[in-house]
Amino acid sequence: MAFLLLLLALLYWAFPLLGPLFRYGLPDPRGLDRPLTLLVYGVSPEYSDHHQRAPERFRGLADTVLLVRLDPGANRAVVLSIPRDVWVDLPGYGWHKINAANPLGGPELLKAAVAQAVGVEAERFVAVSLNALYAFVDALGGVRVCVEKPLRYEDKAAGLSIDLKPGCQVLDGKGAEGFLRFRHDALGDIGRIQRQQAFFQALKERVLSPAGLLRLPRAVAQAEAHVRTDLSREEVGRILGFALRRPELVSLLLPGRFGGGWQVDREALLELRALYFEGRAWSEEASLRGRTVALVYGPSAEGKAEEVAERLRALGLRVWKRPLEADPPRTEVLENGPGLLARALGEALGVPHRVSGEALLGADLTLRLGP
Secondary structure (H helix, E strand, C coil): CHHHHHHHHHHHHHHHHHHHHHHHCCCCCCCCCCCEEEEEEEECCCECHHHCECCCCCCCCEEEEEEEEEECCCCEEEEEEECCCCEEEECCCEEEEHHHHHHHHHHHHHHHHHHHHHCCCCCEEEEEEHHHHHHHHHHHCCEEEEECCCEEEEECCCCEEEEECCEEEEECHHHHHHHHHCCCCCCCHHHHHHHHHHHHHHHHHHHCCHHHHHHHHHHHHHHHCCEEECCCHHHHHHHHHHHCCCCEEEEEECCEEECCCEEECHHHHHHHHHHHHCCCCCCCCCCCCCCEEEEEECHHHHHHHHHHHHHHHHCCCEEEEEECCCCCCCCEEEECCCCHHHHHHHHHHCCCEEEECCCCCCCCEEEEECC
16 A cells, blocks of 8 residues: 555656656766766847747747856866857847847857857757746745845846845746846856856755655756757756756856946856866865955844954965955855856865855955854
Protein backbone atom coordinates (compact mmCIF):
# COMPACT_ATOMS: atom_id res chain seq x y z
CA MET A 1 0.00 0.00 0.00
CA ALA A 2 2.78 2.41 0.92
CA PHE A 3 4.54 1.62 -2.36
CA LEU A 4 1.34 2.33 -4.31
CA LEU A 5 0.88 5.69 -2.56
CA LEU A 6 4.49 6.57 -3.29
CA LEU A 7 4.04 5.65 -6.95
CA LEU A 8 0.88 7.76 -7.22
CA ALA A 9 2.66 10.71 -5.60
CA LEU A 10 5.55 10.35 -8.04
CA LEU A 11 3.18 10.24 -11.02
CA TYR A 12 1.35 13.33 -9.75
CA TRP A 13 4.70 15.15 -9.38
CA ALA A 14 5.95 14.19 -12.85
CA PHE A 15 2.67 14.50 -14.78
CA PRO A 16 3.16 18.19 -15.78
CA LEU A 17 6.48 17.24 -17.39
CA LEU A 18 4.93 14.84 -19.89
CA GLY A 19 4.63 17.51 -22.59
CA PRO A 20 8.22 18.81 -22.29
CA LEU A 21 9.56 15.24 -21.96
CA PHE A 22 7.75 14.23 -25.15
CA ARG A 23 9.44 17.10 -26.99
CA TYR A 24 12.90 16.95 -25.38
CA GLY A 25 13.30 13.58 -23.68
CA LEU A 26 14.76 12.71 -20.29
CA PRO A 27 17.93 14.29 -18.84
CA ASP A 28 21.00 12.55 -20.21
CA PRO A 29 23.04 11.34 -17.20
CA ARG A 30 26.23 11.71 -19.24
CA GLY A 31 25.77 15.48 -19.20
CA LEU A 32 27.83 17.62 -21.55
CA ASP A 33 31.03 16.20 -23.02
CA ARG A 34 32.39 19.63 -23.98
CA PRO A 35 31.71 23.28 -23.14
CA LEU A 36 28.61 24.79 -24.75
CA THR A 37 28.01 28.51 -25.30
CA LEU A 38 24.43 29.79 -25.46
CA LEU A 39 22.85 33.14 -26.24
CA VAL A 40 19.93 33.53 -23.83
CA TYR A 41 17.79 36.63 -24.19
CA GLY A 42 14.56 38.00 -22.81
CA VAL A 43 12.21 39.51 -25.36
CA SER A 44 10.26 42.66 -24.49
CA PRO A 45 6.49 42.56 -25.12
CA GLU A 46 5.21 43.92 -28.40
CA TYR A 47 2.04 46.03 -28.51
CA SER A 48 -0.83 46.41 -30.95
CA ASP A 49 -3.54 49.10 -31.04
CA HIS A 50 -4.59 50.81 -27.81
CA HIS A 51 -1.50 49.54 -26.00
CA GLN A 52 -2.70 45.95 -26.04
CA ARG A 53 -0.01 43.30 -25.94
CA ALA A 54 0.38 41.58 -29.28
CA PRO A 55 0.72 37.78 -29.63
CA GLU A 56 4.16 36.36 -28.89
CA ARG A 57 6.44 36.49 -31.94
CA PHE A 58 9.78 36.62 -30.06
CA ARG A 59 10.81 39.62 -32.22
CA GLY A 60 10.66 42.39 -29.64
CA LEU A 61 13.69 44.25 -28.28
CA ALA A 62 16.16 41.95 -26.53
CA ASP A 63 16.30 43.88 -23.28
CA THR A 64 18.03 41.09 -21.35
CA VAL A 65 21.02 39.67 -23.21
CA LEU A 66 23.07 36.88 -21.61
CA LEU A 67 26.02 34.92 -22.94
CA VAL A 68 26.05 31.60 -21.07
CA ARG A 69 28.98 29.20 -20.97
CA LEU A 70 28.27 25.70 -19.64
CA ASP A 71 31.62 24.13 -18.74
CA PRO A 72 31.47 20.47 -17.66
CA GLY A 73 35.22 20.31 -16.99
CA ALA A 74 35.02 23.04 -14.35
CA ASN A 75 31.42 22.09 -13.41
CA ARG A 76 30.56 25.74 -13.85
CA ALA A 77 27.85 27.83 -15.50
CA VAL A 78 29.01 31.33 -16.43
CA VAL A 79 26.38 33.99 -17.16
CA LEU A 80 27.71 37.21 -18.72
CA SER A 81 25.14 40.03 -18.77
CA ILE A 82 25.48 42.41 -21.73
CA PRO A 83 23.90 45.86 -21.22
CA ARG A 84 21.29 46.83 -23.80
CA ASP A 85 23.11 50.14 -24.37
CA VAL A 86 26.24 48.60 -25.94
CA TRP A 87 26.59 49.99 -29.47
CA VAL A 88 27.46 47.56 -32.28
CA ASP A 89 27.75 47.77 -36.07
CA LEU A 90 25.03 45.38 -37.26
CA PRO A 91 25.78 43.84 -40.68
CA GLY A 92 23.45 45.43 -43.21
CA TYR A 93 21.89 47.84 -40.69
CA GLY A 94 24.70 50.05 -39.37
CA TRP A 95 25.23 51.19 -35.79
CA HIS A 96 22.51 50.32 -33.27
CA LYS A 97 22.20 49.45 -29.62
CA ILE A 98 22.63 45.73 -29.23
CA ASN A 99 19.02 45.11 -28.14
CA ALA A 100 17.79 46.26 -31.59
CA ALA A 101 19.41 43.27 -33.31
CA ASN A 102 16.53 40.89 -32.52
CA PRO A 103 13.67 42.87 -34.11
CA LEU A 104 15.89 43.69 -37.10
CA GLY A 105 17.28 40.22 -37.83
CA GLY A 106 16.21 37.73 -35.18
CA PRO A 107 18.51 35.45 -33.18
CA GLU A 108 21.17 35.09 -35.89
CA LEU A 109 21.75 38.85 -36.07
CA LEU A 110 21.75 39.04 -32.27
CA LYS A 111 24.37 36.27 -32.18
CA ALA A 112 26.53 38.30 -34.56
CA ALA A 113 26.07 41.43 -32.44
CA VAL A 114 27.10 39.60 -29.24
CA ALA A 115 30.14 38.10 -30.99
CA GLN A 116 31.17 41.61 -32.05
CA ALA A 117 30.75 43.02 -28.53
CA VAL A 118 32.33 40.16 -26.57
CA GLY A 119 34.52 38.28 -29.04
CA VAL A 120 32.76 34.96 -28.33
CA GLU A 121 30.34 33.25 -30.71
CA ALA A 122 27.23 31.57 -29.31
CA GLU A 123 26.48 28.12 -30.73
CA ARG A 124 22.77 28.07 -29.89
CA PHE A 125 20.08 30.50 -28.72
CA VAL A 126 17.26 30.47 -26.21
CA ALA A 127 14.64 33.24 -26.43
CA VAL A 128 12.36 33.79 -23.44
CA SER A 129 9.22 35.93 -23.35
CA LEU A 130 7.92 37.86 -20.36
CA ASN A 131 5.08 35.34 -20.02
CA ALA A 132 7.66 32.65 -19.21
CA LEU A 133 8.77 34.70 -16.18
CA TYR A 134 5.20 35.03 -14.90
CA ALA A 135 4.46 31.36 -15.39
CA PHE A 136 7.69 30.01 -13.90
CA VAL A 137 7.80 32.22 -10.81
CA ASP A 138 4.11 31.79 -9.98
CA ALA A 139 4.32 28.01 -10.40
CA LEU A 140 7.33 27.95 -8.04
CA GLY A 141 5.28 29.74 -5.40
CA GLY A 142 7.33 32.93 -5.69
CA VAL A 143 10.99 33.79 -5.20
CA ARG A 144 12.45 35.50 -2.12
CA VAL A 145 14.61 38.53 -2.96
CA CYS A 146 15.96 41.45 -0.95
CA VAL A 147 15.03 44.90 -2.29
CA GLU A 148 17.70 47.45 -1.34
CA LYS A 149 15.66 50.63 -1.92
CA PRO A 150 12.15 51.70 -2.95
CA LEU A 151 11.41 50.83 -6.59
CA ARG A 152 8.52 52.87 -7.95
CA TYR A 153 7.56 53.47 -11.56
CA GLU A 154 4.40 53.49 -13.64
CA ASP A 155 3.98 53.22 -17.39
CA LYS A 156 0.24 53.25 -18.14
CA ALA A 157 0.79 52.78 -21.87
CA ALA A 158 2.70 49.54 -21.28
CA GLY A 159 0.55 48.46 -18.35
CA LEU A 160 3.61 48.39 -16.07
CA SER A 161 3.22 49.40 -12.44
CA ILE A 162 6.15 48.91 -10.04
CA ASP A 163 5.88 49.61 -6.31
CA LEU A 164 8.35 47.59 -4.25
CA LYS A 165 9.40 48.56 -0.75
CA PRO A 166 12.85 47.88 0.77
CA GLY A 167 13.40 44.58 2.55
CA CYS A 168 13.47 40.84 1.91
CA GLN A 169 10.20 39.55 0.49
CA VAL A 170 8.69 36.81 -1.67
CA LEU A 171 7.77 38.09 -5.13
CA ASP A 172 5.20 36.54 -7.42
CA GLY A 173 5.48 36.77 -11.21
CA LYS A 174 4.16 40.35 -11.35
CA GLY A 175 6.46 41.49 -8.54
CA ALA A 176 9.42 39.74 -10.16
CA GLU A 177 8.71 41.61 -13.40
CA GLY A 178 8.90 44.92 -11.54
CA PHE A 179 12.13 43.93 -9.78
CA LEU A 180 13.75 42.79 -13.03
CA ARG A 181 12.56 45.59 -15.33
CA PHE A 182 13.00 48.68 -13.10
CA ARG A 183 15.74 50.97 -14.47
CA HIS A 184 14.60 54.47 -13.57
CA ASP A 185 17.40 55.55 -11.28
CA ALA A 186 20.97 56.85 -11.59
CA LEU A 187 22.37 53.46 -12.70
CA GLY A 188 19.69 52.86 -15.34
CA ASP A 189 20.19 49.58 -17.18
CA ILE A 190 23.27 48.64 -15.11
CA GLY A 191 21.28 48.71 -11.88
CA ARG A 192 18.63 46.61 -13.59
CA ILE A 193 21.26 44.05 -14.62
CA GLN A 194 22.61 43.87 -11.08
CA ARG A 195 19.11 43.18 -9.76
CA GLN A 196 18.73 40.50 -12.43
CA GLN A 197 21.91 38.82 -11.24
CA ALA A 198 20.70 38.93 -7.64
CA PHE A 199 17.46 37.36 -8.89
CA PHE A 200 19.37 34.55 -10.67
CA GLN A 201 21.03 33.66 -7.37
CA ALA A 202 17.72 33.78 -5.48
CA LEU A 203 16.01 31.71 -8.18
CA LYS A 204 18.73 29.06 -8.00
CA GLU A 205 18.27 28.80 -4.22
CA ARG A 206 14.50 28.54 -4.61
CA VAL A 207 14.66 25.85 -7.30
CA LEU A 208 17.08 23.72 -5.26
CA SER A 209 15.05 24.00 -2.05
CA PRO A 210 12.74 21.09 -1.10
CA ALA A 211 9.64 23.18 -1.89
CA GLY A 212 11.18 24.35 -5.17
CA LEU A 213 12.04 20.82 -6.31
CA LEU A 214 8.49 19.75 -5.49
CA ARG A 215 7.06 22.51 -7.68
CA LEU A 216 9.72 22.40 -10.41
CA PRO A 217 7.96 20.07 -12.91
CA ARG A 218 4.87 22.27 -12.96
CA ALA A 219 7.01 25.42 -13.27
CA VAL A 220 8.95 23.99 -16.23
CA ALA A 221 5.76 22.88 -17.95
CA GLN A 222 4.11 26.27 -17.46
CA ALA A 223 7.10 28.24 -18.82
CA GLU A 224 8.12 25.95 -21.67
CA ALA A 225 5.41 27.20 -24.04
CA HIS A 226 6.90 30.71 -23.85
CA VAL A 227 10.44 29.71 -24.90
CA ARG A 228 11.99 29.38 -28.38
CA THR A 229 15.32 27.67 -29.07
CA ASP A 230 17.39 25.97 -31.76
CA LEU A 231 18.76 23.41 -29.31
CA SER A 232 18.30 19.82 -30.46
CA ARG A 233 16.54 17.18 -28.37
CA GLU A 234 19.90 15.54 -27.59
CA GLU A 235 21.46 18.86 -26.54
CA VAL A 236 18.59 19.65 -24.18
CA GLY A 237 18.96 16.23 -22.57
CA ARG A 238 22.68 16.74 -22.07
CA ILE A 239 22.16 20.23 -20.62
CA LEU A 240 19.63 18.84 -18.15
CA GLY A 241 22.10 16.12 -17.19
CA PHE A 242 24.75 18.80 -16.63
CA ALA A 243 22.31 20.84 -14.49
CA LEU A 244 21.67 17.83 -12.24
CA ARG A 245 25.33 18.02 -11.18
CA ARG A 246 24.62 21.40 -9.54
CA PRO A 247 27.34 23.42 -11.27
CA GLU A 248 28.80 26.53 -9.70
CA LEU A 249 27.00 29.68 -10.88
CA VAL A 250 29.23 32.62 -11.91
CA SER A 251 27.35 35.77 -12.93
CA LEU A 252 29.28 38.61 -14.56
CA LEU A 253 28.55 42.09 -15.88
CA LEU A 254 30.29 43.01 -19.14
CA PRO A 255 33.01 45.30 -17.72
CA GLY A 256 32.86 48.91 -18.79
CA ARG A 257 31.69 52.40 -17.89
CA PHE A 258 29.02 54.93 -18.80
CA GLY A 259 29.64 57.22 -21.77
CA GLY A 260 27.44 57.41 -24.88
CA GLY A 261 25.95 54.07 -23.93
CA TRP A 262 27.97 51.38 -22.18
CA GLN A 263 31.66 51.65 -23.10
CA VAL A 264 33.28 48.22 -22.86
CA ASP A 265 36.54 47.95 -20.89
CA ARG A 266 38.44 45.79 -23.39
CA GLU A 267 41.36 44.98 -21.08
CA ALA A 268 39.08 43.72 -18.30
CA LEU A 269 36.96 41.86 -20.84
CA LEU A 270 40.02 40.03 -22.18
CA GLU A 271 40.82 38.83 -18.64
CA LEU A 272 37.31 37.52 -18.04
CA ARG A 273 37.07 35.98 -21.48
CA ALA A 274 40.38 34.14 -21.09
CA LEU A 275 39.41 32.69 -17.71
CA TYR A 276 35.72 31.91 -18.13
CA PHE A 277 35.20 31.40 -21.88
CA GLU A 278 38.57 30.11 -23.08
CA GLY A 279 39.55 27.95 -20.12
CA ARG A 280 42.93 29.53 -19.47
CA ALA A 281 44.48 29.25 -16.02
CA TRP A 282 44.91 32.40 -13.94
CA SER A 283 48.23 32.57 -12.12
CA GLU A 284 48.45 36.23 -11.10
CA GLU A 285 48.93 36.88 -7.39
CA ALA A 286 46.13 38.79 -5.66
CA SER A 287 47.21 41.67 -3.41
CA LEU A 288 44.59 43.59 -1.46
CA ARG A 289 46.83 46.52 -0.63
CA GLY A 290 45.76 49.70 -2.40
CA ARG A 291 42.51 48.19 -3.66
CA THR A 292 39.09 49.79 -3.12
CA VAL A 293 36.26 48.00 -1.32
CA ALA A 294 32.65 49.20 -1.14
CA LEU A 295 31.24 48.43 2.31
CA VAL A 296 27.48 47.90 1.95
CA TYR A 297 25.29 47.61 5.05
CA GLY A 298 21.72 48.08 6.24
CA PRO A 299 20.13 49.52 9.40
CA SER A 300 20.97 46.52 11.62
CA ALA A 301 24.71 46.81 10.87
CA GLU A 302 25.21 50.56 11.29
CA GLY A 303 27.09 50.11 14.57
CA LYS A 304 29.26 47.36 13.13
CA ALA A 305 30.16 49.12 9.87
CA GLU A 306 32.89 51.40 11.24
CA GLU A 307 34.51 48.54 13.14
CA VAL A 308 34.60 46.50 9.92
CA ALA A 309 35.88 49.52 7.97
CA GLU A 310 38.84 49.81 10.35
CA ARG A 311 39.64 46.15 9.87
CA LEU A 312 39.56 46.64 6.09
CA ARG A 313 41.87 49.63 6.30
CA ALA A 314 44.28 47.55 8.36
CA LEU A 315 44.47 45.18 5.37
CA GLY A 316 45.59 48.10 3.18
CA LEU A 317 42.22 48.66 1.50
CA ARG A 318 40.52 51.96 0.70
CA VAL A 319 36.94 51.88 1.98
CA TRP A 320 33.74 53.37 0.56
CA LYS A 321 30.82 53.15 2.98
CA ARG A 322 27.37 52.75 1.42
CA PRO A 323 24.37 52.47 3.76
CA LEU A 324 21.17 50.92 2.44
CA GLU A 325 17.54 51.15 3.53
CA ALA A 326 17.38 47.36 3.95
CA ASP A 327 19.87 44.76 5.17
CA PRO A 328 21.66 42.68 2.52
CA PRO A 329 20.50 39.05 2.67
CA ARG A 330 23.88 37.72 3.83
CA THR A 331 27.47 38.70 4.59
CA GLU A 332 29.68 38.07 1.55
CA VAL A 333 32.45 39.48 -0.65
CA LEU A 334 31.66 40.14 -4.32
CA GLU A 335 33.95 40.75 -7.29
CA ASN A 336 33.07 41.28 -10.95
CA GLY A 337 36.34 39.79 -12.13
CA PRO A 338 38.61 36.76 -11.89
CA GLY A 339 37.65 36.28 -8.24
CA LEU A 340 41.16 36.16 -6.77
CA LEU A 341 40.71 39.39 -4.81
CA ALA A 342 37.32 38.26 -3.50
CA ARG A 343 38.83 34.98 -2.33
CA ALA A 344 41.73 36.77 -0.64
CA LEU A 345 39.44 39.15 1.26
CA GLY A 346 36.93 36.41 2.07
CA GLU A 347 39.67 34.27 3.57
CA ALA A 348 41.12 37.23 5.50
CA LEU A 349 37.71 37.99 7.05
CA GLY A 350 36.41 34.43 7.27
CA VAL A 351 33.31 35.14 5.17
CA PRO A 352 31.97 33.64 1.89
CA HIS A 353 32.99 35.15 -1.46
CA ARG A 354 31.40 35.09 -4.87
CA VAL A 355 32.09 36.27 -8.43
CA SER A 356 29.14 38.44 -9.42
CA GLY A 357 28.23 41.52 -11.45
CA GLU A 358 26.25 42.65 -8.39
CA ALA A 359 29.52 44.23 -7.15
CA LEU A 360 29.34 48.03 -7.04
CA LEU A 361 30.72 49.96 -9.99
CA GLY A 362 34.01 51.77 -9.42
CA ALA A 363 35.23 49.52 -6.59
CA ASP A 364 37.51 46.50 -6.91
CA LEU A 365 35.48 44.61 -4.31
CA THR A 366 32.14 44.83 -2.52
CA LEU A 367 31.67 43.63 1.05
CA ARG A 368 28.04 43.17 2.09
CA LEU A 369 27.25 43.07 5.79
CA GLY A 370 24.20 40.92 6.39
CA PRO A 371 22.16 40.93 9.57
